Amino acid sequence: MAVAVAVAACPTAWPQLTTSETSTWDSVVWILIRRSLRVRCCLSANLGTGADHDMAVIANPVFELPEMLLRVKELEEQQLALRNSVICAFNQLLDLKDINTGVHSTRLAEWAIRVARKMNIPESHYYQVEVAALLHDVGKIGVPDSILKKNGPLTAEERSLINRHPEYSWSILRLFPGLEQASLYALHHHENIDGTGYPAGLKGTDIPLVSRIISVIDAYDAMVSNRCYRKGLPHTEAVSRLVRSSGTQFDAEVVQAFIPIAEQETADVFAAAGTSTAAAL
Structure with missing residues (x-):
């Protein structure tokens, strides 16, 4: 317009x-x-x-x-309402593609804001943070279901294809006026702090902070969530793996900022179930 x-x-x-x-x-x-x-x-x-x-x-x-x-x-x-409607539609599409992906993305959007607040990211950036966390995996709509839901190890070719999904996410989000920054956050959410990640092999602070946040919370949620081919890890084991991989795969400061949030999340879940974290883990 x-x-x-x-x-x-x-x-x-x-x-x-x-x-x-x-x-x-x-x-x-x-x-x-x-x-x-x-x-x-x-x-x-x-x-x-x-x-x-x-x-x-x-x-x-x-x-x-x-x-x-x-x-x-x-x-x-009007433009913001239209854009938000399209964003919600994409999240619904992720649900249709893979029910775990849509729910996973919604959860990450909430966690990302909480970590951003703890790391003193300005509130004016929260919308970009939320959208990036919500739609970081939207590029998976370009990956065949046979690969996403494969019950077993991926071949090198299949792994190469699924590793393209951050680029697909970027190519979709960058088309939204005003979401250029969010598209970059989504593009780099699989970079590793030691430079061994993808797609660009960025290292350390060259990786956008929001991408580093999404990397940590994405990995944690993936570890504790049940999949068709495996059961989710206990909270304590998932946190232990985050800590062990700090400085190589993950940003150590982001991990430390997220752990109390994960602890509270776990406590809330078990409190709702009428038990305690200590008794369940």
Whole structure:
């Protein structure tokens, strides 16, 4: 959706404006338009000389600015609602593809926000964190079911194909305006801290922090979850493996930030079942 806005503010309309103030008005309009990452706006601003009247002209900016702000906000909200609907649809598609994947992704989205908060990631980034965690595996829709649900070891060719799913996730998410950062987080969620991961072989802090978070919580959830070909590990064993692989596969700081969250999650599950973590493990 494109919105074309022309602004004409001649000296007769605003005789009290100085050159500096007209420049400020120009900046205000640019900021207004550029605030929306989801609405493509073309601004034709000609302060003090005439304007192209083929587009909608704001005759009196003093009184029309609130209305323009409201309209841009409405367009932003419509685009956000549409994008969120598509995101939910993709998550439902993952459920249809593999019931464990959809539930797994929803759980990871919640955990990712909690870890992000503990690691002091700004709240303004939480939406990108949540979307990346929710749809990090959306690329698996490009992997045949015969491989995803195979009851047995994968061949080298099958492993190579399934290892492409982060790239597939990136290629899908990057098409959403405003989700470019989330697409990069999803792309790198299988990188290892020592550089042995995929798809780019990034190492250490070259791996985005959110990708490192998703890597840890993804691995933990995979370990404790039951699969058709194996039973899930106990919580204590899964945590032990995270710790042992800190500094090689996982970011040690992320692991330490996540462990208390995993402990609380496990305690909540057993409390709901009427028993205790200690008694069950």
